[in-house]
Amino acid sequence: MPLPEPISTPLRPNQIRLRMDELRFRYQQGVIAPEVYKGLCNQFQFRDSMGHLWSPGATSSNWYRWDRTAWTPADPPGELFFADEALENTAAWQTTARAAHMPPAPTCACGEPLTGTPFCKKCGRPAPMPKPEQAQARPAICPNPACGAKIEAGQRFCGHCGRAVM
Secondary structure, three states: OOOOOOOOEOOOOOOHHHHHHHHHHHHHOOOOHEEEEEEEEHHHHHEEOOOOOEEEEEOOOEEEEEOOOOEEOOOOOOOEEOOOOOHOOOHHHHHHHHHOOOOOOOOOOOOOEEEOOEOOOOOOOOOOOOOOOOOOOOOOEEEOOOOEEEEEOOOHHHHHOOOOOO
């Protein structure tokens, strides 16, 4: 039996990964509760044109494919589609839209994203560290998980949703 045609616009894996990285950052900052983060990770599943199920890692930037018994690390194809169309309308998907259009994170020569640590977590190579004048703190984000707007230094309330941030 042939697979049904995808009904959504194809998504690029790097855009999905950037959204997942943003959710992971919010979780690590305490903006998203652990049980909420786990639920969001379970929703971030996508299908390729062959019907295989794919998901970005919850604790890493790796991709995984469901092989009918377990999630297996693998490189995704160039186009993915929502496994559940409802994901597109969730607050998590909507509030991470900006992340999907951010410049890519720096990567090591081995391809692993660099996270600001002195060495690559995959191969151990020294990571190029920015000069002090080039280093910039990542802007804070609104503690409202449905908002996610950037908060500037000294700002007491979110200009997007009005929530107190201090």
